[in-house]
Amino acid sequence: MKVLRYLARNPVSLVGVLILLAFVLIAIFAPLLAPPQSFQLSPYDTPRAGFLATPMPPSSDAIFGTTQGQYDIFYGVVWGTRTAFKIGLGVVAISVLVGTAIGAVAAYYGGLVEDVLMRIVDVFMAVPFLIAAMVLTALLGKGIWPITIALTTFGWMSYARIVRSEILRIREMDYIHAARAYGASDLRLIVLHILPNAMFPVLVLATMATGSMVLSASALSFLGVGTEEGYADWGQFIAYSRNWIVGQPGNPFQFWYTLAFPGAAVFLFVLSWNLVGDALRDMLDPRHSH
Numbered sequence: 588m589k590v591l592r593y594l595a596r597n598p599v600s601l602v603g604v605l606i607l608l609a610f611v612l613i614a615i616f617a618p619l620l621a622p623p624q625s626f627q628l629s630p631y632d633t634p635r636a637g638f639l640a641t642p643m644p645p646s647s648d649a650i651f652g653t654t655q656g657q658y659d660i661f662y663g664v665v666w667g668t669r670t671a672f673k674i675g676l677g678v679v680a681i682s683v684l685v686g687t688a689i690g691a692v693a694a695y696y697g698g699l700v701e702d703v704l705m706r707i708v709d710v711f712m713a714v715p716f717l718i719a720a721m722v723l724t725a726l727l728g729k730g731i732w733p734i735t736i737a738l739t740t741f742g743w744m745s746y747a748r749i750v751r752s753e754i755l756r757i758r759e760m761d762y763i764h765a766a767r768a769y770g771a772s773d774l775r776l777i778v779l780h781i782l783p784n785a786m787f788p789v790l791v792l793a794t795m796a797t798g799s800m801v802l803s804a805s806a807l808s809f810l811g812v813g814t815e816e817g818y819a820d821w822g823q824f825i826a827y828s829r830n831w832i833v834g835q836p837g838n839p840f841q842f843w844y845t846l847a848f849p850g851a852a853v854f855l856f857v858l859s860w861n862l863v864g865d866a867l868r869d870m871l872d873p874r875h876s877h
Contacts, residue, residue, distance in 0.1 A: 593870055600869075603862020606855055614668045621665040631666055631819045633658045642831055642845050652844040654827035658817060660844065664852050666819030671856055673731060674804045675797040678738045683793050685739070686746025691777050691785075693747070694754035705751070708744045716741050717803060724812045734804050734813055742800065746789055753785035791868040798860030805853050821856075824849035 594601040613620065623630040636649065636657040645652040651660035693704040720737040727733035757763065758781060766780050801821075807813040808822030809829075817823075825846060834841025 590870065593866065597866065597869070600862055600866035603859045603866065606859035607863055610668055610672075610856055610859065613665060614672050617665050617669055621659075621662040631670065633663045633666070633817050633819050635659070635817070642828075642842050645844055651848045654824060654845055655830065656817075656827065658824070658827065660824060660848050663819045663824045664821065664848050667821045667824065667849070667852065668856075670731065670814070670818070670820045671801045671804075671852075674734060674738070675801040675860075677731075677735045678742060678800045678804075679793045679797050681735070681739045682743040682796070683746050683789060686743040687750050687782070687786075687789065689743075690747035690750030691754055691782060694751040695758060695773065695777055695781070701751075704747075708747050711741060712744045714741060717806060720803060721807060721810060721812055724807055729813065729815045731814065734807055737807075738800055738803055742796070745792060745796075749788050749792060750782075750785055753788060754781055757781050757784050787871045791864055791871065794867055795861055795864035798857035798864075801860075802853065802857050821849045821853045825853070 594604065618630065624634050627634065636643070636653055636659065639657055640655050642655055643649065643653040643657065649659045649661060651664060653659055654663075689704055689708070693701040719741045723737040723740060724733050727736060754777075763776065763780060766776055771780070804813060805820070805822030805825065808820050809826045811826065814820040814823050828842070828845035828849070831842035831845045833839055834843075
């Protein structure tokens with residue numbers, strides 16, 4: 588009920604939730620919205636209507652039109668939604684686990700352990716994120732897993748720092764001292780008493796990071812080191828529009844559809860996660876309550 592009351596008072600947050608729900612439904616019903624062809628090895632292989640270089644405008648056969656190489660944009664946008672959820676949620680889930688574990692150990696034990704772990708965090712944070720991810724993806728090869736590994740490798744540090752700062756605050760509270768006095772082990776204290784109370788800021792950060800990780804994955808695909816050729820991935824489809832953003836002389840928007848549909852998908856997906864993250868922060872953090 589608290590959530591519904593909040594959304595009723597904040598229409599912008601409600602819009603974010605509705606957009607995100609729409610993407611969830613598109614991902615769930617992708618096989619019905621854009622049925623895979625029998626000859627496809629994987630449903631993520633975008634069907635093509637030929638090999639002509641020039642994109643074709645929206646028609647009854649391809650309602651969003653086709654890219655260069657005649658890949659179906661509608662199919663790519665629909666199945667690209669599943670790709671976006673796979674990458675976004677996968678990267679964030681692994682990053683949260685790694686960052687939380689390192690931050691919790693550093694904060695709880697302090698001293699030399701904390702110094703070593705936090706200097707490792709500082710080293711990783713000093714590396715330019717997108718460049719490092721691009722280099723690692725290029726080394727690992729194209730595909731969803733190399734992208735996920737690369738983005739996770741350079742995306743866990745913020746969680747470690749937030750968890751550390753929260754635990755440093757929580758571990759000095761009276762109920763922690765009481766639990767320790769009763770003989771609770773370190774593992775029990777961290778897992779049952781400290782971490783659950785330190786996870787609210789992590790949840791907000793993770794929600795907002797989901798969209799930005801999809802944006803980073805799209806950037807990798809746009810730069811040519813992301814997914815394989817023809818894979819249903821928004822970044823890949825934006826890359827196909829690169830040569831057609833400016834149309835013919837006298838008709839600059841001739842190929843508008845090559846960029847508009849995959850670009851709108853990325854924009855709305857990232858926007859929805861940011862709006863939902865804002866809503867979560869307002870609801871979970873008493874300092875932001877209205």
